[in-house]
Amino acid sequence: MMNGTLLSACTAAALLAILGARATVAENIVFPDDAGVVNVKARFAAKGDGVSDDTAAIQAAIDQVRGIPDTLYFPNGTYLVSDSVGIFNGKAHSRDRFLTYQGQSEAGTILKLKDNCPGFSDPAKPKIVLSVYEGQGTGDVMHSYVRNLTVDVGSGNPGAVGLRFMSNNSGAMYHVTIRSSDPEGSGKLGLDLRQGQNGPCLIKHVTVHGFDHGVETGDTFSLVFEHLTLRNQRVAGIVSQSARMTIRGLTSLNSVPAIQLGRHAHLTLLEADLSGGDKDDAAIVSESPKLFLRDIKQSGYGHILKDAAGKLHDAASLDEWHGGKAHALFGGEPKSLRLPIKETPEVPWETDLSKWAKVPWSKAGEDISEALQAAIDQAAEEGKTTLYFPRRTSTYDYPKFTRPVRVHGSINRILGMSNIIDISDPAGVFKGDGPAIFTFEDLKSPAIVVERFFLLGGWKGPREAFMFDNRSRTALVLRNMGIRSKIKKPAKAGECFLEDLPVSGLFIGPGEKCWARQYNPESPEANMVEVDGGQLWILGLKTEGRARHIIARNGARVELLGGVSYQSWDKQPLDPPMFTVVNADASFTFGFYHWKLPFTTIVEETVGTETKALLRKDLADYHLPLYGASGARSR
Template sequence: MPTNYIYILIGLLLSLQPETSAGQAYPSGEKHFPATAVINVREKYGAKGDGSTDDTQAIQQAISENIGKDRTLYFPKGTYLVTQPIKWVHIVEQDSLWRARLTIQGQSQKETIIRLKDHLPEFSNPETPKACLATGSNKVNNKESKNGGGINAFNNLIYDLTIHTGNGNPGAVALDFVGTNLAGLRNVTIVSGDGEGVAGILLKRQGAGPCLFKNVTIRGFDYGIDVYGSEYSQTYEYITLKDQKKASIRNTSNVLSLRKIRSENKNAVPVILNARRKDLKSAKRPDNYGLITLLDAEFVKNGEPATISAIVNESDTNTQAGNLYIRNVGVKGYQRTMENQGAVAKGSAIKEFVSTSVNGSASGNRADKPETFSLSIKETPQFHQNDLTQWASVTDFGASADDPNGDDTQAIQEALNSGKEVIFFPKGKFRYVISKTLVIKGNVRQLIGMQSGIDIGGKNDFSDSTQIAPVFRFEQGKHDTIYFERFNLSDERKSPFWGGVFIEHASSQVLVVKDIDNDVYARGKYFYQNTKGAGDLFLENVATIMPWNFAYAQHVWARQLNPEAHFVPLGKPIITQKGGSLWILGLKTEGPRTVLESDQGSVEVLGGFLYPVKNIQNRDLPAFISNKAKLKLTYVVNAYNPAASYTSMVSNGNKSSRKSITTDKKQFSNRGAGTAVPLYITTGEK
């Protein structure tokens, strides 16, 4: 059969190097924490970390006693030898009572190592792979999970360490991961000592996303990252993959948002394999086709040039190919850059490519001429203070998460006024209770919650729905950038919170919000709102259930944003934007609401997973509303029946005169009962 070349489809394949290098890891450095902020596995559980003592029992005990509690286990530098799978379970012998909500925090990405012993019989068979480390989910609908998978895999977080599968363990998986809403890895290295093993990161159980993987290096294995199943999307940034044997990344049906991916391989295998599902029983299921959004990447084949394609989008005569949006990718050492629907492309770079027609008012409805705009991208600022004399605990000022009847407002404000740079919240049995606005200014540089919960007091200043009142108000302070991270923000007591806003950005300082979960019962006005002149906002791994209000023009960059609609009023969008720019790498929503309404703003969504869940009663409800706004969107709608999918994708124009782009089969690809939108563009009303 003759080979078809994608000369027309890839009219934008040019011999260009990417504008920026990919996969360059942030220097993570060492991370020190006060003793009351973490649980030290050496001090409390007797782990040795000397590279020769078997630490399996100590580590498993630490995990089994702390899962489900949002605790942080701290691993000082050292090599922790293990000989059996380490699992997020309470009862190891019965492999039962899987749970989530645990943070593993290493001291050093390079020098904190969890390592499998060499040549273990339990890890010898690739046909029955076993994981060195496996996270889990809490019960779903009051039923225990048999394999640890599930949609309640919240707050599974791993930071700053290495997982090493040793030598002679060809049936090993380094990390079998489930994690939802707020979950993921940051500053993690995964290594096979001899290159053997099934996968570096395996994501095949239910509950693999939404989550964020950032600054991760994987060396060896058949697959660096192996993803299976349609739900609920994953975001990857600054990922380095080396010497995989079958594919660096294999995606079967899910939605992946990829940026700054670097592959270096001596083996002639694809870097990206967007694979077909071959076991579907119903065409109406939403998991027929995957969507990969890829930008700012470098793929290098070392040694002899590979005759295969660096990117493979599988298809056959009976199955539609998956969907791709690719931008700014450099390729070296591969004779073929990409294979899409049986056609192949040659060249050394992809400037911009869409696997199907482009939709929108500014497009020519051709994959070779998308005529797109792109927003500028800024990297998320990084900070960790290792000088522990600059840390202050709110408990030193009288706050306590062990007293369910207390009010911690005054004590926390005193800590914020103490002059220390870092204010931390030790994890307690319950939550810290706040009844009045906390003001952050002065010398405060970072608030770090250690996954502590924040609750609203019964008598509070947030109860009047006509008077908006913030819980955390960021006012002008000393530092250029402020960091707010590792909190669970909720109204678990169901206190009156009708005028409440969890975060108000009222300064020109840059604000970085990371690893935040906005939990059930948060029935307030907004999760976030800004004031005029607010500084840049960076979001990473943030899950919320309240509306967002960008009331004034602002520049926002988000990685793995999960805004759900549980407490978004009917007829209101989840996100409201008035001017400014909003750049999102990885967006997952939930609930039958409009995702975003932009009034003369600029929005770029690079990989979206829209999940209405319930039937959309107003069949004209659009997924997005553009009021003279510029939108560039790539996403899917996940649905099990047509009534739970949007029929109107984008309502475009102005508030008095709009035109809707509907889900006509001629315009969009079906994805089961939902829709795939590889690229939609509008540059505003002409």
């Protein structure tokens, strides 16, 4: 049975969010010569002149550094190719992973297929232009990134697939355009997410122009999209048979359906503007009941939604709608919490390389404790903005440090350059009530970004330590990295933003606010997330392990929009509630994919002295369409 409410207009807040969907950040992504990026022009003689064939040079670069978390850097230019490039026939647990494809700018770095290229002419035999990973199904193609570039399949290539992307646990696409230059938009598929066991990963600020299908997915753990633009597709914008997708900020300019879902698909969609449709079509066509839709508007289509029961919903906009039964253990009509949504702060990329400060190191295992703090102090004294850990390319060499670090002054970005940085605690400094590993104080920037570490803390770092403690008024942005510890100390105020983090141990204190996008905690025992009086908004949560996923208490406000609990681990002795809510406000829409040891209790809620439980057996299709708790407001 379908439940929901169709309203005549989106809320004003949602409209404003949609209008501001695409970030307007001038791109000029450059690095110092010693940062450790692999420049395809300097190292592999790619020309990027739009005339020379760069296929062999680009493939040689990929083959040289695959399996090592290096960054392939493409300076501005048009890199002409006449065949597929990337990783094909990949094997699980092999070197066929870990790469970053980094352009200088989305508009200026173009990987372009030759027009009328042999091998790309047959839509029945599609062929990929750029493949991040194609091959054996696996869940460990981690740390894949594509940033700041355009893939153009040229003209006269109807069998072309623009970009095949896959990543697990951590991995993302940022500021990428995939387009067809054909006058008719010819091309089979723009963004190919069909590789089995894809995700979790984040796809943000991506545009697909042309093709039969803009985006197509296979079976996935979790795909999180934010600010996705689709234009001029010929058959459908998004096609998904069985993926678990969470999308915020979808703009579709199409005469064909914007979204087509198969019966096993799972979609959480909010803030979508679907325009240009045909009066005989529905904007969203779904054979699956596992939908949560909020703040959707359409123009041109005859219907906004055709649901799994075949019912046509006619309206120009939709306020909030979900398939299946919503739950509220303490009464009232369940609604999503609608916490205020803030965009992740964008700190401008530093293009003046004299303002970059290097953390020097020269050999594997070197203790850089003194050098790291000295580099920070000198950077603050000289007004430098970017602190970077240079990478030794084509190696797994990495340094370590053993003491707490104080970050202060003018620094607004810390770049790991995809390094593993080992952190050891021989003196037990970080235990108990000890200091965090990084403490931020007296920062001058409105935000500080810490990003691009393959693993911060190393494989044997102090698990019970807190990695960060933000004592400044600066917003803290953590993204695109693994962390071998608890994320941050809880605070009484402040804002933090998490993106693409495969880390457990998130603690939010009273008065603190946090926005998380593609968050992937995993734990067999320790609680994954605890919110004590603070506020947490999550866009796409993927979990592993039968530990409590979220605890909200003491007036906390928590909103979870989309994702999946994936259980595949043996011998887990615990069977706690998945979500625990104690005198707090919360809303959850969430999916489950349990091979082994499923949770017995999905939600346990306490208001005052009374406790009630929502059990797994009470859910249809093993899916939580919506749960609403208002324990804080009830007291």
